[in-house]
Amino acid sequence: EFIDEMMGISHLEESLKKKLGIKKVIIVPGNADEDDTVRKDIGKATCKYITKILKNNYIIGVTGGNTMHEFANCLQGIKKYENILVVPARGGLGKEVEIQSNNIAAVIGKKLGGNYKLLHVPDNITKETLESLILEPEINKTLEYIQNVDVLIFGIGRADDMARRRKMPKSEFDYIMSKGAVGEAFGYYFNRNGEIVHETITIGIKLENFKSIKNTIGIVGGSRKAEAILAISKIKKDLILITDEGAANKIFELI
Numbered sequence: 001e002f003i004d005e006m007m008g009i010s011h012l013e014e015s016l017k018k019k020l021g022i023k024k025v026i027i028v029p030g031n032a033d034e035d036d037t038v039r040k041d042i043g044k045a046t047c048k049y050i051t052k053i054l055k056n057n058y059i060i061g062v063t064g065g066n067t068m069h070e071f072a073n074c075l076q077g078i079k080k081y082e083n084i085l086v087v088p089a090r091g092g093l094g095k096e097v098e099i100q101s102n103n104i105a106a107v108i109g110k111k112l113g114g115n116y117k118l119l120h121v122p123d124n125i126t127k128e129t130l131e132s133l134i135l136e137p138e139i140n141k142t143l144e145y146i147q148n149v150d151v152l153i154f155g156i157g158r159a160d161d162m163a164r165r166r167k168m169p170k171s172e173f174d175y176i177m178s179k180g181a182v183g184e185a186f187g188y189y190f191n192r193n194g195e196i197v198h199e200t201i202t203i204g205i206k207l208e209n210f211k212s213i214k215n216t217i218g219i220v221g222g223s224r225k226a227e228a229i230l231a232i233s234k235i236k237k238d239l240i241l242i243t244d245e246g247a248a249n250k251i252f253e254l255i
């Protein structure tokens with residue numbers, strides 16, 4: 001039965017990869033919407049996968065979120081690398097401390113035996129303050145690292161969930177919904193075609209950088225996130241997606 005299930009999953013991985021037209025798909029059994037342990041399994045699968053691609057001297061970009069938190073937690077007893085630097089992909093996205101990209105970057109940096117940099121940017125900052133922040137030498141240096149990440153590991157959210165989590169004003173929320181926002185990643189909100197409908201004012205990775213990163217790993221589970229995954233798959237054809245059966249099956253229903 002176990003073998004059958006594994007055969008079923010590898011078939012599902014292959015079909016989803018073709019369907020989305022992306023580089024690689026890894027699927028764990030179950031649906032994170034119904035069972036929290038599935039999100040932990042996505043974290044574990046990510047830990048296992050990154051040992052295949054990490055190299056000494058790499059700069060790793062990470063985002064925040066619950067799935068990223070699970071990934072950081074399970075990075076136990078992993079081989080240590082030389083001169084690894086972990087940076088948050090984007091600063092100030094209004095999340096609880098534990099699941100903020102800063103915290104996650106620090107945890108991952110330590111566990112990999114490397115270094116980390118933090119991006120301290122207040123939420124809901126004005127454009128003027130932002131512009132002067134960028135000129136701060138330390139922040140500027142961190143931004144330079146962010147533009148040069150070798151690997152990006154990031155969470156993918158539903159636009160509505162993320163907008164609520166970040167307490168977006170109602171008028172803005174209604175506006176992005178009217179524009180068809182379905183997905184969110186590192187502060188950008190996308191419609192189903194992967195077009196930007198809104199961008200959080202903060203600093204860090206820009207969509208242009210994102211498109212040219214060599215190793216990009218999106219980690220996301222639950223059938224509720226199927227449309228969000230579709231959106232990201234449209235803009236990053238060399239995406240490596242680590243997800244669950246719940247999301248995979250839902251995507252097949254949608255396309």
Ligand code: G3H
Binds near residue numbers: 064
């Ligand atoms: O930016 C996207 C979210 O952080 C991912 O959501 O908390 O369900 O992993 P998550």
